Amino acid sequence: MKARDILSVLDAEILTGDENLDMEFYAACGSDLMSDVMAYVKENVVLLTGLVNPQVIRTAEMMDIKLIVFIRGKRPEEKIVEMAREKGIAVMTTNHPMFIACGKLYSAGITERGVWD
Amino acid sequence: MTYGIIRKDFVIPANDFTIAGEASSCVKKMLIQLGVDPQKVKKTAISMYEAEINAVIHANGGIAEVEIDRNKILIRIKDDGPGIPDLELAMQEGYTTAPDSIREMGFGAGMGLPNMRRYADKLEIRTEVGKGTIVEITVFLTDN
Numbered sequence: 001m002k003a004r005d006i007l008s009v010l011d012a013e014i015l016t017g018d019e020n021l022d023m024e025f026y027a028a029c030g031s032d033l034m035s036d037v038m039a040y041v042k043e044n045v046v047l048l049t050g051l052v053n054p055q056v057i058r059t060a061e062m063m064d065i066k067l068i069v070f071i072r073g074k075r076p077e078e079k080i081v082e083m084a085r086e087k088g089i090a091v092m093t094t095n096h097p098m099f100i101a102c103g104k105l106y107s108a109g110i111t112e113r114g115v116w117d
Numbered sequence: 118m119t120y121g122i123i124r125k126d127f128v129i130p131a132n133d134f135t136i137a138g139e140a141s142s143c144v145k146k147m148l149i150q151l152g153v154d155p156q157k158v159k160k161t162a163i164s165m166y167e168a169e170i171n172a173v174i175h176a177n178g179g180i181a182e183v184e185i186d187r188n189k190i191l192i193r194i195k196d197d198g199p200g201i202p203d204l205e206l207a208m209q210e211g212y213t214t215a216p217d218s219i220r221e222m223g224f225g226a227g228m229g230l231p232n233m234r235r236y237a238d239k240l241e242i243r244t245e246v247g248k249g250t251i252v253e254i255t256v257f258l259t260d261n
Contacts, residue, residue, distance in 0.1 A: 033220075035228030038163050039235065051223045055170075058138035059223075062145065062162040064155070 001025055001110055003067050003090060006046060009108045010094040010101055012069060015081050017090025020066050027112035030071075030102045034059040042112065048101055052076045057083045066090060071098050123147075123185040129169055129194070131178035134222055140181045141166040144192070151185065153258065160236040161190050161256045167229040168194040168252045174219050175199065176250065192254040200246040208234065 004021040007014055014021075029040050030048040037047060037059055046067045049056055052074045060068055066089055070076060073095045084091045094101055125147070127140035145162040153161075165181070172179040176198020184191040201207050207214075208230050215225025234240050239255040 032223060033226045033228070034223040035167065035226050035232060038167065038232050039228055049223075053222055054135050055138065055223055058142065058166065061142060062138075062159070062166045064159060 001105075001108060003046075005108070006067065006069070006105065006110075007092060009104050010069060010092070010096060012092040012094040015076070015091045015093060016085045017067070017088070020088070020090035023066055023090075025067060025110060028102065028105050028110050030098050038063060046105070046110070048098060048105075050074055050098060052080070054080055054083060056080075057087065057089060060084075060089050061087050067092070069094055069101065071096060071101050121186070123151075123183075125183045127181040127183070129172045129178040129181055129196075131173070133178075134173060134219075137170055137173040138166050141169050144181075144183055147183075148185070148190070153190070157190070157256055157258060160238075161192065161254070164233045164236040164240075164254045164256075165192045165194070167232045168192070168254060170224055171229050171252075172196045172198070174215050174225060179249075188257065188259050190256045190258065194252045194254075195249065196251075197249040200248055200250055201242070201244040202246050204242060204244060 003023050025046045026044045027042045028046045029037055031037050032049055032051040034055055045065050047060055047065050048069045048071055050071050068091050070093045075093050081091055141162055144165055148158045172194055176196035179196030182193040206212050210231045211227040213225050213227035219225035237254040238257045241253040244250040
């Protein structure tokens with residue numbers, strides 16, 4: 001699924017990273033614990049999180065994650081958005097809570113899961 | 118890749134969680150520039166980042182020494198922190214001594230050391246209570 005379809009499925013708003021809108025995503029990871037995100041190996045992953053701090057962007061950087069969706073209407077401050085922009089990571093925000101956001105993406109076809117070991 | 122041995126040291130600043138990961142970010146960029154295989158870059162970046170976060174959380178920061186030659190990437194994270202009293206316990210997924218304030222930042226869930234073990238090709242930890250900890254992460258670039 002392309003990032004632009006994720007944007008529409010989640011009724012989200014894009015804060016940075018228009019150039020990533022045509023990237024394809026096959027798997028998603030919904031977590032507020034960044035170490036759990038890092039235990040999850042998969043390519044073309046979208047990260048959904050309710051945690052808003054610079055370490056979310058760092059974690060995405062280390063994991064080569066190119067799209068982060070902040071849930072429950074969380075909106076990172078400009079400094080964090082800027083950090084994502086510098087690293088080529090797209091950032092969206094949606095008003096949906098975690099469970100609903102994950103459910104919508106799953107129903108829309110993002111069904112791959114990560115490998116733990 | 119055509120280079121000899123590259124050495125670089127980084128300071129991991131104390132108590133500044135917002136900039137934690139800066140050294141790992143630099144190393145990741147360096148490895149990409151050197152043309153290292155993307156999977157090996159990712160393995161190195163994640164394990165170093167976890168070690169860096171640990172040094173900030175538990176040990177008032179420390180230093181990171183990075184050595185890259187044609188066979189391997191070696192990352193040594195040294196701190197003068199409290200040390201790890203029971204290393205075997207600390208290696209278990211979910212075991213943590215981090216305070217709630219760290220969990221609110223998305224870390225401290227007891228996955229740091231297990232993630233380092235998961236991604237590093239070799240992980241060596243030397244620790245002494247009251248003196249500090251040295252974490253050595255190796256990622257091999259060649260098969261032999």
